[in-house]
Amino acid sequence: MADLDMSLQFLKGVGPARYEILQKLGLNTVEDILNYFPRDYEDRGNYKKICELIDGETTAIKAIVKTNVSEQRIRRNMAIYKVIAEDGTGNIILTWFNQPYIKKQLCVGEEYSFYGKVKNTLGRIEIQSPVFEKAEASKNTGKIIPIYPLTAGITQNVFRGIVELAVKSSLEEVQESMPNWILDKYRLPSFKWAMQNIHFPEKLEDFEKARKRIAFDELLTMQLALLRFKEKGNEDRDGISFSIDENVDELLNTLPYKLTNAQMRVWKEIDKDMRSSKSMNRLVQGDVGSGKTAVATLAMFKAVKNGYQAAMMAPTAILARQHYEGISKMLAPFNMNVELLTSDITKKNKALVLERLKNGEIDILIGTHALLEENVEFKNAGLVITDEQHRFGVRQRSVLSAKGNLTDTLVMTATPIPRTLAIILYGDLDISIIDELPPGRQKIDTYAVKRNMDERINAFINKELNAGRQAYIVCPLVEESEHMEGVKSVVEQFEYYKKVLANYKVEMLHGKMKPKDKDDIMQRFKQGEINAIISTTVIEVGVDVPNSTLMIIENAERFGLAQLHQLRGRVGRGKHKSYCVLKYEGNSDIVKQRMEIMQKSNDGFVISEKDLELRGPGEFFGTRQHGIPEFRVANLFTDIPIMKVAQEIANRIIEEDPRLEKPENTILLNGINKLFEEKISI
Numbered sequence: 101m102a103d104l105d106m107s108l109q110f111l112k113g114v115g116p117a118r119y120e121i122l123q124k125l126g127l128n129t130v131e132d133i134l135n136y137f138p139r140d141y142e143d144r145g146n147y148k149k150i151c152e153l154i155d156g157e158t159t160a161i162k163a164i165v166k167t168n169v170s171e172q173r174i175r176r177n178m179a180i181y182k183v184i185a186e187d188g189t190g191n192i193i194l195t196w197f198n199q200p201y202i203k204k205q206l207c208v209g210e211e212y213s214f215y216g217k218v219k220n221t222l223g224r225i226e227i228q229s230p231v232f233e234k235a236e237a238s239k240n241t242g243k244i245i246p247i248y249p250l251t252a253g254i255t256q257n258v259f260r261g262i263v264e265l266a267v268k269s270s271l272e273e274v275q276e277s278m279p280n281w282i283l284d285k286y287r288l289p290s291f292k293w294a295m296q297n298i299h300f301p302e303k304l305e306d307f308e309k310a311r312k313r314i315a316f317d318e319l320l321t322m323q324l325a326l327l328r329f330k331e332k333g334n335e336d337r338d339g340i341s342f343s344i345d346e347n348v349d350e351l352l353n354t355l356p357y358k359l360t361n362a363q364m365r366v367w368k369e370i371d372k373d374m375r376s377s378k379s380m381n382r383l384v385q386g387d388v389g390s391g392k393t394a395v396a397t398l399a400m401f402k403a404v405k406n407g408y409q410a411a412m413m414a415p416t417a418i419l420a421r422q423h424y425e426g427i428s429k430m431l432a433p434f435n436m437n438v439e440l441l442t443s444d445i446t447k448k449n450k451a452l453v454l455e456r457l458k459n460g461e462i463d464i465l466i467g468t469h470a471l472l473e474e475n476v477e478f479k480n481a482g483l484v485i486t487d488e489q490h491r492f493g494v495r496q497r498s499v500l501s502a503k504g505n506l507t508d509t510l511v512m513t514a515t516p517i518p519r520t521l522a523i524i525l526y527g528d529l530d531i532s533i534i535d536e537l538p539p540g541r542q543k544i545d546t547y548a549v550k551r552n553m554d555e556r557i558n559a560f561i562n563k564e565l566n567a568g569r570q571a572y573i574v575c576p577l578v579e580e581s582e583h584m585e586g587v588k589s590v591v592e593q594f595e596y597y598k599k600v601l602a603n604y605k606v607e608m609l610h611g612k613m614k615p616k617d618k619d620d621i622m623q624r625f626k627q628g629e630i631n632a633i634i635s636t637t638v639i640e641v642g643v644d645v646p647n648s649t650l651m652i653i654e655n656a657e658r659f660g661l662a663q664l665h666q667l668r669g670r671v672g673r674g675k676h677k678s679y680c681v682l683k684y685e686g687n688s689d690i691v692k693q694r695m696e697i698m699q700k701s702n703d704g705f706v707i708s709e710k711d712l713e714l715r716g717p718g719e720f721f722g723t724r725q726h727g728i729p730e731f732r733v734a735n736l737f738t739d740i741p742i743m744k745v746a747q748e749i750a751n752r753i754i755e756e757d758p759r760l761e762k763p764e765n766t767i768l769l770n771g772i773n774k775l776f777e778e779k780i781s782i
Contacts, residue, residue: 388669408482647675
């Protein structure tokens with residue numbers, strides 16, 4: 101029997117060399133490998149007769165070898181090995197490339213199991229590079245075989261052997277993760293059974309049953325954790341009850357525009373939270389340009405009018421500076437002290453800002469991650485706001501909230517998130533949606549084109565720049581990658597576009613550059629000193645440049661729809677007509693469907709739903725959600741029915757036992773602590 105925390109290097113068949121390879125996959129202990137689930141399965145047990153084989157299908161057969169293995173050398177480094185086998189219904193040619201050991205492993209007259217892709221050319225049936233073994237010793241054929249995500253240096257066969265040994269030697273050590281009342285009520289199989297059958301199911305129905313059991317565990321544990329986190333934030337203390345005496349209409353009347361109905365609806369939700377004696381924990385979702393900052397400014401205005409300080413955190417210095425400039429302008433008539441804190445200010449200025457903040461001389465502090473530093477002390481913080489929430493994590497949010505005693509928390513994101521996904525990612529927050537754009541915002545014309553349109557697109561870029569406009573050109577990679585054939589990097593494209601746009605100032609921007617250099621380029625672009633930026637997705641969250649009217653996205657098929665929409669939102673912010681050109685490769689139905697969605701819709705929420713449907717939730721944000729553990733099995737699109745049941749159970753449990761103190765719920769609390777570890781303080 102192997103302990104779950106035993107190092108894999110001591111498991112039979114591993115040793116130091118293989119252990120190093122397994123560590124590259126993040127696998128250190130026996131428990132790690134039990135929780136490393138297959139990415140796919142091959143049904144090698146559904147044997148067919150040779151006469152039943154169909155061109156293009158992948159299948160298993162049993163056949164007797166009729167000829168010796170022939171060898172044909174077609175060039176210096178290429179040898180082909182062939183053998184003919186039959187099963188009484190027909191003959192088949194089995195072919196391998198550069199595998200001389202085949203000659204020693206196949207014997208005439210012996211029956212073998214073969215598994216591979218069928219090729220039927222004018223009645224000549226062949227399987228190239230099939231997996232095979234003797235029919236009576238079916239270790240890798242004759243059953244459902246798991247396929248794991250691996251790295252160089254280890255084969256599927258070897259890895260499966262390690263997993264099989266780990267399962268056999270430690271399965272009894274695996275503890276049940278759900279109370280008996282849940283198992284009984286929802287007729288769930290045991291966790292041990294699920295672990296066995298997620299790796300080595302006897303039939304596909306068993307795999308699906310095991311997958312659903314583990315997905316249920318993940319979704320319920322996540323929901324309980326977020327609800328527990330929310331409940332803990334409100335435990336044993338009241339929040340700030342901001343008075344209703346101050347006149348927010350004063351601020352509204354000074355604005356050069358009227359808030360949309362959606363903005364007013366969301367503001368009323370925030371206002372109600374702020375008046376309440378409970379701490380506000382609210383997420384504001386809204387498309388690019390929907391006016392989230394204006395609503396956030398109303399909240400800060402209210403906090404300051406009630407004698408408290410407010411803070412706003414943005415993911416980049418240049419975005420923080422943009423907020424600082426805009427909010428300072430909005431609040432100028434009210435003599436509120438707004439200050440900026442980023443990592444690039446001088447030591448002397450920083451010390452001065454920190455001293456004034458602690459003394460209460462600063463009403464509103466806007467900044468970057470610098471706000472999280474220990475020496476940032478408020479005299480009386482009442483409201484904290486994080487912008488572009490998906491760039492920060494739950495823990496960072498809680499660190500900022502802890503700067504005050506009873507702070508209200510508001511988080512904002514311009515990444516439209518389907519409500520089903522938002523409930524999971526932000527289960528500890530109430531959700532508001534600004535689903536209306538201010539009047540005057542122009543629709544951005546979007547075109548999806550193939551490579552043969554390069555010349556016309558380049559002429560169009562030159563035409564726009566000649567008219568005094570500016571352009572973004574976005575690439576998926578910083579540097580050339582041999583793993584992404586046909587995908588040009590930002591470095592390569594920069595050299596290319598310097599020639600295409602020879603009459604204009606072109607600069608390159610990517611995430612490996614120093615923050616100061618990135619900010620400098622974006623500032624010069626905003627001021628019109630740069631005509632075009634060749635960039636990675638670092639401009640996805642950026643400053644407003646009203647004069648930029650053109651977004652060109654190279655290899656658009658490599659991006660998620662939500663990310664494409666976010667990038668597109670960088671243009672169309674001024675009075676000039678704006679365009680987005682998606683240059684893509686590939687003819688698959690999925691690629692065409694995704695490009696069509698982008699051309700037809702400018703609604704971020706519609707697009708995000710499609711993105712979740714087509715791509716799944718794994719990389720929904722481009723940047724993974726910090727602080728939220730990844731789901732190993734659960735799929736937030738296909739598992740919505742499971743998620744809804746998990747949410748109902750979680751709500752009922754937390755309502756009856758907010759601290760999970762009842763004996764029957766201890767197992768659930770242990771699961772939460774294990775899942776989140778140090779990510780969230782539960």
